[in-house]
Every structure is written in C-alpha cells, then in structure tokens.
Amino acid sequence: MRNLFKSDDRQPEWHPREDDLLLYLDGELPPRVLGRIGKHLKVCWACRVKAEKVESTIAAFMDYRSRAFAQLAEPALVDTFRLRLNSVARQHRPGHSLRQIALSIWQPVWSSHVRSLVLSAAGIAAVALILLAWRNLSPVPVSAGELLSNATVAEAASANDASLVLHRSLTWETRRSGEARPIERRRIEIWHAGRSGVTARRLYDESGNLLAAEWRQRDGSSELYLPHAHPWFEPNAEPPLMLLNHPQDLWRLELSAASFVQLAGDASRAKVSRQGADYRLTIGPVRPAGSLLNAVLTIRKSGLRATGIDLRLAAPATPASPTEPAHPVVYDYSIAEDAYEQESPENTRSQVFEPDPVLLPPAEGQAAVATPDLQMKTTWLLDRIGATLGGEITVTLANDQRLNVQGIVQDAARKQEILAALAPVRANPAVQIEILSYSQALRRAANTARNVAGKAPGVAGSDSGLSAQADISEFLAGQSPPPEAELRERVTRFAAEVSATSSNAARHAWVLKNLAQMAGPGDGQALSTEAKRQYLSMVAHHAHEVEQSTRRLNQQLEPVFFSGLPPPDAAAAFPAELSAAIDRMLSAVLRNDNAIQSAFGISAGAESPISIHSQEFHQSLLETAQLACSIEKQAAGNCESPSPQSKTSP
Amino acid sequence: MQFMTEVAHRAGDSRSAMLLMARPYMDLEQEVICAYESLRSPVYLYLAAVLGDASEAEDICQEVFLRLFTHCSDHGMVAPERVRSWVFRVGRNLAIDRIRSRKSAGIFDGGDPLPVLLQVPDPGVMPDEAMLERERLEAIQRRLAHLSSQEQHCLYLRAEGFRYREIAEILGITSSSVAEFLRRAIRKLMRDSHA
Numbered sequence: 001m002r003n004l005f006k007s008d009d010r011q012p013e014w015h016p017r018e019d020d021l022l023l024y025l026d027g028e029l030p031p032r033v034l035g036r037i038g039k040h041l042k043v044c045w046a047c048r049v050k051a052e053k054v055e056s057t058i059a060a061f062m063d064y065r066s067r068a069f070a071q072l073a074e075p076a077l078v079d080t081f082r083l084r085l086n087s088v089a090r091q092h093r094p095g096h097s098l099r100q101i102a103l104s105i106w107q108p109v110w111s112s113h114v115r116s117l118v119l120s121a122a123g124i125a126a127v128a129l130i131l132l133a134w135r136n137l138s139p140v141p142v143s144a145g146e147l148l149s150n151a152t153v154a155e156a157a158s159a160n161d162a163s164l165v166l167h168r169s170l171t172w173e174t175r176r177s178g179e180a181r182p183i184e185r186r187r188i189e190i191w192h193a194g195r196s197g198v199t200a201r202r203l204y205d206e207s208g209n210l211l212a213a214e215w216r217q218r219d220g221s222s223e224l225y226l227p228h229a230h231p232w233f234e235p236n237a238e239p240p241l242m243l244l245n246h247p248q249d250l251w252r253l254e255l256s257a258a259s260f261v262q263l264a265g266d267a268s269r270a271k272v273s274r275q276g277a278d279y280r281l282t283i284g285p286v287r288p289a290g291s292l293l294n295a296v297l298t299i300r301k302s303g304l305r306a307t308g309i310d311l312r313l314a315a316p317a318t319p320a321s322p323t324e325p326a327h328p329v330v331y332d333y334s335i336a337e338d339a340y341e342q343e344s345p346e347n348t349r350s351q352v353f354e355p356d357p358v359l360l361p362p363a364e365g366q367a368a369v370a371t372p373d374l375q376m377k378t379t380w381l382l383d384r385i386g387a388t389l390g391g392e393i394t395v396t397l398a399n400d401q402r403l404n405v406q407g408i409v410q411d412a413a414r415k416q417e418i419l420a421a422l423a424p425v426r427a428n429p430a431v432q433i434e435i436l437s438y439s440q441a442l443r444r445a446a447n448t449a450r451n452v453a454g455k456a457p458g459v460a461g462s463d464s465g466l467s468a469q470a471d472i473s474e475f476l477a478g479q480s481p482p483p484e485a486e487l488r489e490r491v492t493r494f495a496a497e498v499s500a501t502s503s504n505a506a507r508h509a510w511v512l513k514n515l516a517q518m519a520g521p522g523d524g525q526a527l528s529t530e531a532k533r534q535y536l537s538m539v540a541h542h543a544h545e546v547e548q549s550t551r552r553l554n555q556q557l558e559p560v561f562f563s564g565l566p567p568p569d570a571a572a573a574f575p576a577e578l579s580a581a582i583d584r585m586l587s588a589v590l591r592n593d594n595a596i597q598s599a600f601g602i603s604a605g606a607e608s609p610i611s612i613h614s615q616e617f618h619q620s621l622l623e624t625a626q627l628a629c630s631i632e633k634q635a636a637g638n639c640e641s642p643s644p645q646s647k648t649s650p
Numbered sequence: 651m652q653f654m655t656e657v658a659h660r661a662g663d664s665r666s667a668m669l670l671m672a673r674p675y676m677d678l679e680q681e682v683i684c685a686y687e688s689l690r691s692p693v694y695l696y697l698a699a700v701l702g703d704a705s706e707a708e709d710i711c712q713e714v715f716l717r718l719f720t721h722c723s724d725h726g727m728v729a730p731e732r733v734r735s736w737v738f739r740v741g742r743n744l745a746i747d748r749i750r751s752r753k754s755a756g757i758f759d760g761g762d763p764l765p766v767l768l769q770v771p772d773p774g775v776m777p778d779e780a781m782l783e784r785e786r787l788e789a790i791q792r793r794l795a796h797l798s799s800q801e802q803h804c805l806y807l808r809a810e811g812f813r814y815r816e817i818a819e820i821l822g823i824t825s826s827s828v829a830e831f832l833r834r835a836i837r838k839l840m841r842d843s844h845a
Contacts, residue, residue, distance in 0.1 A: 019837075022836055023829060053840060054836060057840040061790060061794075062809060064787055064791065064794075065699070067787065068699070069695045072694075072698055072704050078683060080712075081686050081690075081712050081715065085683065085686075085715070085719060088720065089678075157751070
C-alpha cells in the first residue's frame, strides 16, 4: 500500500497491485487512494481487465451461492421457534428477575460516594451473598432442547467410535400404575460394535434364560431371534412410537435421547430437573389420543448418556360385563441402566456378536453346500417381494454345490430392496449373490467390450395386424358405433389388456414350474417342515394368481369370442401329485397364451394349433382355471371350487 | 422498539420495519421473535454454507436467537446497530463448536462446504448451455472446497453485505486479516477459474 502512495499513477509504469483491486472494489481503501485507483482504471486497460476479472469471480461466486441457497428449505417457521423461546423464557425469567434485583441493589452502591468502601469486607460479603443466592435460586441452566441435542451428539460420538465396543446391562420392569412391586422383571444385555455398527441385544428372564435376541445393523435392518424358531428379518428399524402399540417389545427400545425425542414429539416442552448426578426430563401427557401418558428420561450429567426411561402407558381393558364400560389399565414400564462398559474390540469376546445356539434353527447349517432347504428359503425370500416373477432373479444350484442368486434389475433401489430381502441368507457361505442394476450391467458390458444389446425376439405387433381385429371391431362397434380412429384405439387397447392378462398367467405358471423342480420328487419330501411350508405357501400364491388371470381372460374374451358357443363341459380329473398338476397347468397356460398371442398378431412364433374362436379354447381356459384352483386348494386348502357360471359371468 | 426497527431496516425489510414502528409495546420475547423473523434467513443460509448441513444450520439458527434472548435478559439490550453482527458472531461460534463435536465423533466427512444439487436444470435453457452452466457451477464448488475455514467465513459474510470491520468483529480477528483472507479466497477462485 505504501508503494502505491509513493508512486505516481500518471507515470505509465505504475499500476495498482492486484490485491488492492479487491479492496478498491470493496471500497475498503482510504478515499484518497480510492480516487487515485479510480482515475488510473479509466486510463489503463490492463488494470481494468484485472479489475473485471475480480468482479467476474465475485459474480460467479454470488451466482453459485444464490443457486445453492435456492435449493435449501426455508428455515423453521416462527411458530416453531416461538415454542422453544417460550420454554427458555419460562425457565429464565425467575433467575432474570432475581438477578435484576441484585443488580438494582448493587449498582447504586457502586455509584455512590462511598465507593471506597467497596473494598471493605462488608462489600465483599454482600457480593458473595448475592452470588450465592443467585446460584442457589437460579433455574437449571439448560433447556430440554439443548440437553437432548447435546445428549444425541454424545450418544452418536460413542456409538460411532470404531475403537470401542459398548456393553450395557439394563433392567426392564413392568408395574401396574401405583403399585411398587413389579409384575415382571427382565434383564437386557446390549453389545454395540462401533466399527461395524452392529448392535446385539438379548432379553433374559429373572432366572437367566434367554427369551429373545435382536441383531441390528447400522442401516436399521434387524434380525429377530426367538428360541427354536427361524429368525425374522425386518428391513427397517421399528420406530419407537410403534413399540408403544405392543409393549411386550419394549425391550427393543433404544435407551437414548434420540428415542425419547421420537416418543415425546415436541420434546422442548419437557421439564428439566436435577436429581443428584442426573438430569430428568419429564413430559406428559404426551399424546392424549395415544396410549403414552407420561415419559421421563434420565440423563447422566457426566457424559450426557441416557441411563433410564420410564413410560406410563394406558392399555385398553376388556369390561367385566357387557354393560360395564371398559376402563383402561395403566402400566408403568421402566428401563434403567445397571452397568455401562467401554471395551476395545480386541478384548471383547467374539461370541457376543454371534447368535446363541439356542436361537439357531435346528436343521439349517452354514456349510458351503447349499441344501434344498436353503434354496427354498432363498426363493421364498425373493418371492415375498415379487422378484421371482418373469425371471427377474434366478436361484440356481451351481456345479460347486453353491446357490447362485443372479439377476439384472431395474435400478439401484430395486437392487437394495432385493439385497435387504436376502439378508437372512447373505452371510451364508453357500450363497453367492450377484445382482446388478441395468446401469451396472451396461457399464460392465462396456468394460469387457461386449455388445449387450441383445436382439429381441421378433415382435410383429401392430395396430393393423391383429388377426382377431375383425371380431373385436364388430363387437365394439355393436356396443355404440364410435368413430373409426376411436374404434382402432379401443381395439388396440383391448388387445393389449388381453395380452397382458395372458402373459401374467404365464409368468406365474413358470414360477410354479421352477418351484416344483426345486422341491424335487414327492412334492418336497426331502424338505424340512419349514421349507415345505414356504414351498406350499408360494405354490398356493402363484396358483391363485394363475387362476385369477385365467378367469379374467375368460371374462374379457367371452363377450367377443364365445357368445355363440355351447357351455363348456365339466372338468376332467386332475393329477393328484402337485408337480404333475403344475406341469399340466403350465402346458395349458402356454397353449392358451400361444392362441391369444397368435390371434392378436403379437407373437411372431408359429401359428397356434387352436383358435380362440373354438369351443376347445373356451374349454381349455376353464380347465386351466379349475386346475389352478385345485393346485391352490391342495397347497393351501383355501380355494373354493368354481362353478362354470361364476367363471363365465363378467 | 428502535432496536428491532433498526434490525429490520438493516435486513432490508421495510415492511417489517413499518410494522415494528407501529407497535406500541413489545416485551423481550416479542422483540427476539421479530429479530428472528427479520434475520433468520441470512443467518440460516450463512450457517448452512459453513456447516454444509441444512438441518444442523436450522437447529443452530434457532439456538442463536434463544441465546439472544438470554443475553438480553441477563445483560440488557444489544445496541441496535450491533444485533446483526451479534447473531452472526454467536452463530459462527456455535457452528465451530458443532464442527468440532462432529470431528471428535468421527462423523465429519470433510466434504464440500455447501453441496449443491447441480442436476437441476433451469427451464428454458438449451441442453448445451445447461451442460456448460453445470460445469461452471461444479468448478466453483470444487474451488470453494479448497478454501480454508476462515476464507470461507470471510467470503460468505462479505456476501451477506458485511464490511471488513464487521467481519473482523464477528470472527474475532483484525480488519487487515479479513482483507488478507478475502484476497486469498478471491485469488484461489480466480486462479483456478483461469487455469
């Protein structure tokens, strides 16, 4: 800057420093220097360009900033802030007024002529007394919101510390409200590994018997173990509020400030009190419409860790007699921390993160050889989310006796859904999973320089090429004569609907065929009871879908194609064995589908041996529906025998 | 009264200023609520920028105004012309505390200071122009990530319209340091942009 003053801006060799240009543009230089640089810029193109570069950099930043800010949500509304402020003001006011009184006493003393006496012992004593009174009478210096927020941060810090394994031992007691003696007492042991994010939680009775356990992953998914039962997978953590609907599961409630906030809703309303080494946050009634009447969270001052939670819940009771009204019974549930330890992962027994033997299903090994049960269980897990349909995911037994679960799915979200569904078997060494999204598959194909653009089978479908168009047009035109263009559109729509219904039946029939092959001879005799139950439930479901689709086909086609035909005969006897019945049903479904696709000109395959106008086709549709119903009935025993009238009526 | 009217004027909100002048009396709570109404957006945006997290910014933003209440309650009113820099200073301190606690918790990923969804195209912009625009914004975002914390604070506070002296007061540094941080920030943004 000094060089600038010494220089003469009229000399051609003098230019302001680049750094000073920013100060000049910001108006942060003395007026005299501002004037000099301003004058110089008028005559010097080089400096003017430099100044414009600074300006354009600022403009680019400001543009970025305004775009970034435009994407942010609006800050909280004033109403939300007002609630927090009211809470703070309620706690602050008593202390405020006391302090004001103290100040009002102190200030005149200070400003009086006896200022020299301030140094006297009496003055010091007065100050000490005021401070003591202020300290003793002032309210708790923390708000509920602040306390919960800080406790949540502290909890997250401990839980995410990769060098720690946390162990907590809790006591869970249930009482009838007003009674001192608990009606039930349980012990909860929790192990949490910061590195993996896994939380293992076990519930014991008073005698030390293991009643249940839960393994929760970092992503919130969990596996629930009950003795002698297959583990139950939950893809998402159950919100604390949902646990209130079934209090027997309260042992799964996370003892934390975060849980309390979710339970209490507007936690800023909580009253904060001190109790020895703890803060206690009390709120209630929390939700007048719900079962939660009162909630108290205890937070240890040192470390800000939640060490206890007390919940008062109203459970609806059945009336003693029909004339008496039902009075809800109120229960108190308390979960309190007995022990808290931090260990290093090296010093922690690995068994604490492994399911206890009593919780493992008896027959399912973890060997690297896939059993028929494992194959059925994997298929069942996929079937529950519809991933077996249309061959989206295939489950095949490889030569190395491992189970290959493969497929290409629409997007990453679907992939995640499928992986989450497969969680119970993902850790099994006998299961190899390879699921790609379309984009991943394309990238992989591009990397290996292979052309993945497979040739689709010839599709000759077109509006004008429907071989059944004349019949459909005649039928639709007969209902209410529409214009030519509209008629064409309706014909196309009708054909698409019929084709989709038929394809749906075929997709489910193929799943049934795969399931029957997987089950092996004797309809799954080699399977365990649980695997067989899964097999039969899947068979019943897909057979039901085939039946519904076939009936729908019948309803769609009957007014157009079957109106002049005699009623179909009663169905012949069906095979007793499921696999044989499924084989026969698949043949029938494919024959029907072939006839439909051929009639509607959608398939480029060979012409169908049967015509959709024929009595034979009509008969085939009804037999397929009856066969599907019979399979469903055999698998689940819950399908009513259809009557020809009910099937053909629209 | 004068206190909040000044705040509203300085925030460029003439409507709020008129409303404030028309009110006969406001107690401290109402005054703080008015301050929140007038200043919450700039404080929130500044905090979102330096924290890179909108929800945390919102939480701290409310905390700032709660502290304004307790401060005024304990120590008397903040001078009207200093309220704006006061809330930014407290906001900055709370943000730094939050970043420290995140680092100690091991959950600070050190990412960009203000992530922006750059995929959102402006309606009516040609695809090639949109592509160039996106590249330009991505470049700025990359360069911003290379600024030091102090440089970012100075830059965003300057963008809020603060003078160097006010920025110095907020950050607890000297005006010449502010000038130096801003010079460095602009130089980094400029150098990269012309590289």
